[in-house]
Amino acid sequence: MRRSVFSCVLLLALSIATVSANVSVTTLFSNSMVLQRNMKVPIWGTASNGESVTVTFNGQTKTTTTGSNGKWKVIFDPMIEGGPFTMTIKGNNTITITDVYMGEVWHCAGQSNMDTRLNYYPHYNSIQNSYNNPKLRYYTMRQSRANTDGYTTSNVWKTCTSSANNGALSCLGFFFGKEIQSKLGNNVPVGLIVSAVGGTKIASWIDTETAAANPQMATQDASTEPASMYKAWIAPITGCAMRGTILMQGENDRTSGQQVYYEERFKLLINGWRKVWGIGDFPFYYVQLANGYGAKQTVPGESATDMVIREGQRLGLALPNTGMVVAIDALGSGDSLHFSNKQLVGQRLSLIPRAIDYGEKSLVYSGPMYESMSINGNKISIKFRNCSGGLATNDNKAPVSFAVAGSDKKWYWATTAEIAGDVINLTCANVTAPKYVRYAYASNPVTNLYNKEGLPASPFTTEGNQLPVSIVNKPVMYKTEAIMAQNPAVNLLGRQINTINVAGVHLDATKRLVNTVLSPVKMVHK
Structure with missing residues (x-):
């Protein structure tokens, strides 16, 4: 009888505790946080079922009622x-969050080359010790994997105002954020949310819904649990307001035969994250796998798993609102896989949002990308995009690392390689009927091809899938089948635009177009 009474009292106490649970929020919403400007900003948390919660911030007050799930x-x-600003969250208790800024928020994702901290590299000690900027802030997701709800972590936002704080930030993220904040000016804080973990494969970062829809991933690599990293490090922050994601990943997918799936999985990851975030096709900018740290390439037909990853990343540019940094020159002498020139790559990465998102329209933000190939007898012409100033070599010598093959796919080095504007003209004495071309197709190739703005050309092969001739970084992609020049603006599926890019030709629809086919535009949403 006593045991029965005790049990009833215990159940009653637990019931009362549940009813009067305090309102709480994840530490993503904590002192010194940065929230995304010019965008709707969700704030979420837990409380008692049916509890009224009121959040007041920057002149706005929002009230809601907690659902039956306690959220x-x-x-x-x-x-x-x-x-x-100060944010107050009031339910049965009150939470006060101070030193809050509205600014630009970027998510920093990937594996060790994104995760490795500034204090890992001694040659950055001086900048680590001297940099003092309260407008650059960060939040690193490093709670235990068991705590996947985001509420049971002790992590907080930090400001880049001390050597200790600077040193604990992702090195690549630091130099990216430092450049962005400097260019935007003192009035616009930048916040970085870092969720990178070393030694991880891309399947582990794919969202749970996409992983469930692609069960083959679990059988293709028994050593990796699909969506495991997503559940631990991404799910707790999904839906937060942000400008976009920067990512460096792919090193661990070079092994165990997983490289052959990379292109497909990379696109699944981008599309999946965009779906769960619910803010449209947000900017997704990433770093192509850097050059390897082994011996330099000597044979033209090297079989390189690294290059399969790089090709998958290059072809990821077919998705809207994506951009890629080429880092084929990042590893220096004596470097490990965790290349030391993070400053160079972070600065290159910052060029993309500066040009696309922050209005520096004339800024060249990409190295040369393979566009098309034409063959005339034994002569091959390779046309590049992203080289408005023309192609160049960084040693003033002829371009190197071009390999040519016929239909037998026996590879030989090009005999001659000459620059003509945005084209490389090749010949190969060993191949009388050329069909394929590769550039820098190796783990650690010798490269010297850049645009005149100093950005390196992406490695590529003309085999297999290729990018469309014209890539437009817009939230929605369209295929143009005709041109309409009768109206001062064009409306595409409810979006009014003033310019169109057709097969690489930029048209301004607000100006009169002369000698243009006047026929209806048929836009097919991809």
């Missing part, structure tokens, strides 16, 4: 940059 969410209207 609540409010959404603030877009706000311009500014701060510091």
Whole structure:
């Protein structure tokens, strides 16, 4: 009888504790946080079932009622940059969050080359010790994998105002954020949310819904649990307001035969994250796998798993709102896989949003990318995009690392390689009927091809899938089948635009177009 009474009292106590649970939020919403400007901002947390929760911030007040699952969410209207502000969250208790800024938020993802901290590299000690900028802030997701709800971590936002804080930030993220914040100016803080973990494969980062829809991933690599990293490090932050994601990943997918699946999985990851975030096709910018740290390439037909990864990443540019940094020259003498020139690559990575998202329209942000090939007898012409100033070599010598093959796919080095504007003209004495061309197709190739802005050309092969002739970094992709020049603007599926890019030709629809076919535009949403 006593045991029965005790049990009833215990159940009653637990029931009361559940009913009066305190309102709480993940530490993603904590002191010194940066929230995304000019975008709707969701704030979420937990409380007692049916509890009224009121959140007040920057002149706005939002009230909601906690659902039966114990969760609540409010959404603030877009706000311009500014701060510091204070946020109060009131339910049965009150939470006060101070030193909050509106600015630009970027998600930093990937594996060890994104995760490795600034203090890992002694040659950056001086900048680590001297950099003092309260407008650059970060939050690193490093809670135990068992704590996948995001509420049981002790992590907090930090400001880049001390050597200790600077040193604990992703090195690549630091130099990316430093460049962005400097270019945007003192009025626009930048916040970095870092969720990178070393030694991980891409299948582990794919979201749970996409992983469930692609069960073959589990059988293709028994050593990797699909979506495991996603559950631990991405799920707790999905839906937060942000400008976009930067990523460096792929090193671990070079082994165990997993490289052959990379292109497909890379696109699954991007599309899946965009779906679960629910903010459209947000910017997704990434670093192509850097050059290897082994012996330099000497034979033209090297079989390189690294290059399969790089090709998958290059072909990822077919997705809208993507951009890629080429890092084929990043590893220096004596470097390990964790290349030491993170400053160079971070600066290159910052060029993409500066040009696409922050208005520096004339800024060249990409190295030369293979566009098309034409063959005339034994002569091959390779045309590149992203080289408005023309192609160049960094040693003033002829371009190297071009290999040519016929239909038998026996590879030989090109005999001659000459630059003509945005074209490389090749010949190969060993191949009388050329069909395929590769550039820098190796783990650690010798390269010297750049655009005149100093950005390296991406490795490529003309075998297999290729990018469309014209790539437009817009939230929605369209295929143009005809040109209409009768109206001052064009409306595409509810989106009014003033310019069109057709097969690489930029048209301004607000100006009169002369000698143009006047026929209806048929836009097919891809």
